[in-house]
Amino acid sequence: MSAAATPEGVKLAVAAAVDRLADELEQLSHRIHDTPELCFKEAQAHAWLTELLEKHGARVERGVGGLPTAFRATIAGAGAGPTVAILAEYDALPGIGHACGHNVIAAAGAGAGAALARALGALPYAGRIQVIGTPAEEGGAGKVRLMEAGVFRDVDAAMMIHGRCGTQVWRPSLGIIKVKAEFFGQAAHASSWPWRGVNALNAVIQLFLALDMLRQQLRPDSRVHGIISNGGAQPNIIPEYASAEFYLRALTTEECRELLRRFQACAEGSARATGCRVTVTPDPIVHEPLRPNATIAALFARNLELIDFPEDPDDGQAGYGSTDCGNVSQALPTIHPYIRISPDGVPAHSREFAEWARSPMARAGIRAGAKALAMTALDLLAAPDALREAKEEFSGKGGAR
Ligand SMILES: [Zn+2]
Ligand SMILES: [Zn+2]
Known part of the structure; x- marks a missing residue:
């Protein structure tokens, strides 16, 4: 087996592809940032993200789950196997634009998919990786609607990143x-x-x-x-x-x-x-709190170390937010790590955070997020034991909580 064909070699090849795509991902992030679209109206972001994924070789389905601004991009592997989903959000907030930095989530999630497709063509493992574009996090519970429509039915594990004033793989949500x-x-x-x-x-x-x-x-x-x-x-x-x-x-x-x-x-x-x-x-939709998955979180943390983007200690200065990803995490093994895109102490949903969401620090966050997402998704397909452990932890049969 050549070095490039080892699981570590495959991961490094995809990380290198993220680096080559970095300018394109930053431009995409800025375009979305400059064109803030509210929940369920993310038509332009949807068009740009699907265009990028298609251009680099992913198979794209638009408007999945009955939501016109949702999408699913698949990078197929070597035969039947599990599905690992990388989630992308791209909606903005009324009045204060991309003050939650969902442009960064979008660029990192789509960037992971584009780099996988670009570097590998097809995955060298059984199964597949999907980038699922999930509209309307801020107020529309888009992921809950996609779950109800069956978009997550065949998904074995899910992951996304969210920008923050510090890098923390696990933080609770309400x-x-x-x-x-x-x-x-x-x-x-x-x-x-x-x-x-x-x-x-x-x-x-x-x-x-x-x-x-x-x-x-x-x-x-x-x-x-x-x-x-x-x-x-x-x-x-x-x-x-x-x-x-x-x-x-x-x-x-x-x-x-x-x-x-x-x-x-x-x-x-x-x-x-x-x-x-x-x-x-x-409201009939209840947002559920995030359920941790220590197994996948440990893989993600290890990948952050590999790309030299270290976790930060939690300074305890902030309380917790909420996310419709919580409902996904209650249905299947899921992680929702935070990636630093601003200095310490900048609150999300502020005009200051909106500025940081299109800064050089955000560019670094997009690169690190795309790499760590792609590498962690590959880990779960390369080692069936890892995915089994994540599922056993989820169902309470093993693993740490
Ligand atoms: Zn938010
Ligand atoms: Zn958010």
């Missing part, structure tokens, strides 16, 4: 229940007949106050945060309708459900206090 509270009162002239009105906005304000009191009794990792989505029409009308939307987050799905029970009580109390009627509507 579950979320999204909920809307609508209050119904009665309109009246706010100056001449205020005593004839029932003020729905007051009920919303009372709900925020009740939740702020509840906060003192919550676990440290739980989060309750909301916005007023309708606060009335204009000041001279007592608002007859007002609404607010909240995310209820906790480290476990059970705690999220407990938060929802307490939220309901706060909303009912606020309605009672103000004389309004209330409707509480939870």
